[in-house]
Amino acid sequence: MVQKANPTPRPRSPYARFYPEYRFFAILLALIVAYAFVLDSPAAIGQGLLRILTSRSLLITDYMLVGGAGAMLVNGALVGAAALCLVFFIGVKPNGATIMALWMSVGFGFFGKNLLNMLPLTAGVWLYAKVQKAPFINYSLAALLVATLSPVVSELAFGFDPLHPYIGIAFGMILGVFAGFIFPMLSAFTVRVHDGYNLYNMGFAGGLLAMFLVAGLQAFDITIETSNLWGEGHNFEMAALLYALCAALIAGGFVLGRGKNHADNFKRIIRSSGRLVSDYYTLYGETSYINMGILGIFATTMALLLGFSINGPTMGGILTIVAFGCFGNHLRNVLPIMAGAILAACVNVSDPTAPGNALAVLFSAGLAPISGQFGVVWGIIAGFVHVGLVLHTGYMSNGLNLYNNGFAAGFVALILVPIITSLKKIPNE
Amino acid sequence: MKHEFEKNMRIMTDLLIYCHELGAADYHIDMGRESDGYHCCIACRLAGIPDKVLSELERALNIPRQKEIEQNFWGLSGEVATDTELTLVGMMIDEATVTYENDSLVIRCMRSVGG
Numbered sequence: 065m066v067q068k069a070n071p072t073p074r075p076r077s078p079y080a081r082f083y084p085e086y087r088f089f090a091i092l093l094a095l096i097v098a099y100a101f102v103l104d105s106p107a108a109i110g111q112g113l114l115r116i117l118t119s120r121s122l123l124i125t126d127y128m129l130v131g132g133a134g135a136m137l138v139n140g141a142l143v144g145a146a147a148l149c150l151v152f153f154i155g156v157k158p159n160g161a162t163i164m165a166l167w168m169s170v171g172f173g174f175f176g177k178n179l180l181n182m183l184p185l186t187a188g189v190w191l192y193a194k195v196q197k198a199p200f201i202n203y204s205l206a207a208l209l210v211a212t213l214s215p216v217v218s219e220l221a222f223g224f225d226p227l228h229p230y231i232g233i234a235f236g237m238i239l240g241v242f243a244g245f246i247f248p249m250l251s252a253f254t255v256r257v258h259d260g261y262n263l264y265n266m267g268f269a270g271g272l273l274a275m276f277l278v279a280g281l282q283a284f285d286i287t288i289e290t291s292n293l294w295g296e297g298h299n300f301e302m303a304a305l306l307y308a309l310c311a312a313l314i315a316g317g318f319v320l321g322r323g324k325n326h327a328d329n330f331k332r333i334i335r336s337s338g339r340l341v342s343d344y345y346t347l348y349g350e351t352s353y354i355n356m357g358i359l360g361i362f363a364t365t366m367a368l369l370l371g372f373s374i375n376g377p378t379m380g381g382i383l384t385i386v387a388f389g390c391f392g393n394h395l396r397n398v399l400p401i402m403a404g405a406i407l408a409a410c411v412n413v414s415d416p417t418a419p420g421n422a423l424a425v426l427f428s429a430g431l432a433p434i435s436g437q438f439g440v441v442w443g444i445i446a447g448f449v450h451v452g453l454v455l456h457t458g459y460m461s462n463g464l465n466l467y468n469n470g471f472a473a474g475f476v477a478l479i480l481v482p483i484i485t486s487l488k489k490i491p492n493e
Numbered sequence: 494m495k496h497e498f499e500k501n502m503r504i505m506t507d508l509l510i511y512c513h514e515l516g517a518a519d520y521h522i523d524m525g526r527e528s529d530g531y532h533c534c535i536a537c538r539l540a541g542i543p544d545k546v547l548s549e550l551e552r553a554l555n556i557p558r559q560k561e562i563e564q565n566f567w568g569l570s571g572e573v574a575t576d577t578e579l580t581l582v583g584m585m586i587d588e589a590t591v592t593y594e595n596d597s598l599v600i601r602c603m604r605s606v607g608g
Contacts, residue, residue, distance in 0.1 A: 161562055202564045248564070256568040260578075265565075341566050341581045346556055
């Protein structure tokens with residue numbers, strides 16, 4: 065017989081909210097910042113940050129190219145720190161979704177998110193919570209991940225020459241608040257569309273909203289010029305950082321999870337499908353850090369072997385796989401999807417290492433639950449289809465949605481899952 | 494919170510799907526609202542549940558309530574015939590008891606309202 069304990073009351077002391085998990089994350093952010101100052105001087109980082117904050121930030125805008133490697137890393141760490149402050153002040157207890165969102169924030173802080181463009185969106189989510197008369201903590205996940213629409217703010221603020229700068233910034237902020245207000249309603253609905261087989265559900269919601277925003281702007285003759293800023297030449301430095309972060313995660317898993325049966329927990333993780341909601345951190349604790357580290361080492365190695373440039377966007381892709389290591393991803397469900405995606409990248413018209421292909425391969429891991437639930441063959445098919453679709457969804461949202469691969473993955477899951485479930489025999493029926 | 498009744502129905506549906514997948518028969522459902530929240534009870538006849546399955550059920554339902562997860566993902570519960578969302582159910586309820594005696598599985602849940 066099991067009697068579930070009553071939920072622990074939210075701690076009153078602010079310090080008590082700085083859970084060990086958040087302290088561990090803060091230490092890793094500090095390591096990223098320290099490494100940034102090894103790569104670049106403080107003056108160069110400062111100037112680079114200013115260029116990043118005032119960039120259009122559309123997909124694809126590699127902050128390494130815009131501001132330099134050091135500034136890119138500091139920006140990522142600052143965005144991660146802002147996300148950490150948010151969960152700290154509203155008192156979110158650590159769980160798989162929160163840890164995932166923190167790492168996603170860092171990853172996308174390398175190519176699209178910055179402190180200026182994420183704030184109006186978060187404010188919009190807060191406003192929605194106020195209107196609903198609900199605690200903001202209920203919408204904390206939406207508040208963390210609404211920054212998929214960060215380019216909406218930056219593009220309007222800094223991307224239109226005809227607009228006076230102050231008018232552009234004001235317009236960008238207003239539209240950002242509006243998008244943030246709509247986002248929680250949409251993201252709660254879109255998860256039903258793909259039945260949890262798309263881990264990047266926020267990207268799907270963001271893509272739909274971005275599509276409507278693009279249409280609305282075009283109605284007022286406001287067109288968005290696409291961006292393809294892709295940095296190269298820092299593979300060694302960036303790969304070294306990624307490997308170091310992954311090693312730290314694995315070490316953290318063993319040190320913070322002393323006494324846990326990691327082998328047993330890891331087997332359970334690998335056996336799961338990964339479909340939403342697979343909260344590995346809540347279920348298996350620090351073993352999920354080990355899973356995250358292993359996934360990061362795999363993704364980084366794979367990217368290097370395939371010849372991808374290790375820059376802001378690809379680091380974002382790798383850190384997204386790492387992030388979902390505590391919320392749905394593991395090697396068994398990721399490998400078939402990525403195999404299918406790599407196959408598609410090799411046979412389509414673009415170079416396999418082209419930016420679109422590289423990001424599609426890395427972010428195809430969002431469809432991992434399909435291979436986790438339905439097997440290797442369907443996983444390969446899903447990954448293959450995903451690469452073909454992602455280029456088209458990029459056109460629909462015109463770079464306003466950073467989680468564009470999540471947008472594409474939503475459609476892939478929407479089409480494939482009904483086909484698979486209709487063809488598969490269901491036991492006991 | 495909104496959609497309270499719909500969420501409760503989905504929790505119950507997920508638990509029913511779970512029992513059905515184990516091969517249960519003779520389902521009995523009891524659900525009601527009291528001052529502290531909604532209560533539901535599912536009882537079914539089910540022979541020979543392995544200890545491993547019971548411990549997985551207990552683990553899933555023993556997860557602390559997480560309203561931020563519930564807000565985003567409640568729509569997934571009670572939807573899919575190929576998989577259950579026991580983890581999500583655990584995150585959406587405050588208390589759960591599981592008893593298995595004489596081939597009878599009884600799952601009781603309580604979910605507070607508000608906040």
